[in-house]
Amino acid sequence: MKGVTRNALAGALLALLLGLAPLGAVAQEMAPINVNTADAELLSELPGIGPAKAAAIIEEREANGPFESAEDLTRVSGIGAGTVANLEDQVSF
Structure with a gap:
């Protein structure tokens, strides 16, 4: 059961980080x-x-x-x- 919970939390964290990735890309855009x-x-x-x-x-x-x-x-x-x-x-x- 602990393994299932750990995997579920790891998956949720990964999904959250991937969802925020575009925000980082926008913040790094430079002005011409x-x-x-x-x-x-x-x-x-x-x-x-x-x-x-x-x-x-x-x-x-x-x-x-x-x-x-x-x-x-x-x-x-x-x-x-x-x-x-x-x-x-x-x-x-």
């Missing part, structure tokens, strides 16, 4: 990163953007003005359409 104001460290947090590309983004915006859309990021060497597609909902301007 403004590529015209972000520093290299923040830009490096974007998928597909490491320290070298982050530095290149900053260099490009300083040399040629702000980015107006995600597609403008293709002005940066090494950032193509695939990277832009992955960033569209994670960046702002």
Whole structure:
């Protein structure tokens, strides 16, 4: 009988934790990163953007003005359409 009770409690706890999991995912969502104001460290947090590309983004915006859309990021060497597609909902301007 103790085993049945323990299994029932374990199952209920597991169901409760799984039910709360989406709340944790929502809490961890980040606001889009403004590529015209972000520093290299923040830009490096974007998928597909490491320290070298982050530095290149900053260099490009300083040399040629702000980015107006995600597609403008293709002005940066090494950032193509695939990277832009992955960033569209994670960046702002």
